[in-house]
Amino acid sequence: MKLISDNLSFNFKFVLTLFLCVTLLYSFIFYMIDMYILSAVSFLGLFVYAVSIKSIDENEYDRVFLLSHLHIVISAVLATIILGWDYGFYLIIIAIASTTYLNIFKNRVITYLLAGFDFAIFIFVYMISNIYFPKEPGEFVEIFYISNLAFLLFLFVVIFKVYGIVNQINIKDLHRYRHELKTASQTDHLTGLINKRALNIILAKKSNKTITIAMCDIDNFKSINDKFGHNVGDEVLKTLAKIFTENTNKSDIVCRWGGEEFVIVATNTSRINFINQIQNIRFIINQTPVKISNNKSIHFTVTFGISDSGTDPNKLTDQADKRLYKGKRSVKNCIIAK
Structure with missing residues (x-):
């Protein structure tokens, strides 16, 4: 040019x-x-x-x-x-x-x-x-x-x-x-991750490949926004996105699904290894503070729903979503894999 x-x-x-x-x-x-x-x-x-x-x-x-x-x-x-x-x-x-x-x-x-x-x-x-x-x-x-x-x-x-x-x-x-x-149409401007639209395009091209999907939701995110303000809420989202990108495999796909929901798609790992990887990520999240002022910080937790392994993205996404909300309705800060 x-x-x-x-x-x-x-x-x-x-x-x-x-x-x-x-x-x-x-x-x-x-x-x-x-x-x-x-x-x-x-x-x-x-x-x-x-x-x-x-x-x-x-x-x-x-x-x-x-x-x-x-x-x-x-x-x-x-x-x-x-x-x-x-x-x-x-x-x-x-x-x-x-x-x-x-x-x-x-x-x-x-x-x-x-x-x-x-x-x-x-x-x-x-x-x-x-x-x-x-x-x-x-x-x-x-x-x-x-x-x-x-x-x-x-x-x-x-x-x-x-x-x-x-x-x-x-x-x-x-x-x-x-x-x-x-x-711009396929990227979440806040976290820099791909959005739901881009993920659907990618998954459509992987319809014949075995994948496993983890869907997560930030626990009590509305309360964080109401109590500390949306700027702190944005920092929580960015912190979570950073943890995901730094602790997933290069072949994994990380997406901000919408709001406080994120999706991780594993393509080259076994389901057992993927669950262990998600467990490690959940532990890191629990130990990672988000600064809200010069001398104050907060911690947040997330709940995961993990699908079975398969080749149907729509079915697996729906499965992970149902397991996620099963966890949200129970103890939260957990991983539901079945």
């Missing part, structure tokens, strides 16, 4: 440097033929392009595009009105108007307004130079016309090249946004 962005910056700097050189050349030519207003306007472009080149390093492409665009349009308008239509400076207006196709601006309304502005300017220049105040061709008309036509063709080539780079950036951004959206 950085390589593509650097390529875009390089191309913009190259084009602006070329514009700067052409502007300096036009300023000198206009001065030599006693067109001092046009010479001054062209000379002003040196500062415009210098600022624009610096703005590229700050990734302010909007400012770069707008400044250079307006300077070129204003210069072309004045040159067409002062010298006449036959000199071909209206071609520059057409060329620069076509650059709005690049959609450089993040706000498309600005793009449409700028395109409308270019169209209105072209009509205005046409009316002035061809209907109301037409002028006879003067010296160097062929040279100016050919150079402006060359500028038009050159700018079209640049547009296609820059558009290709911009398109690559947009595609990369789209893939990144899709990935972020997918991650």
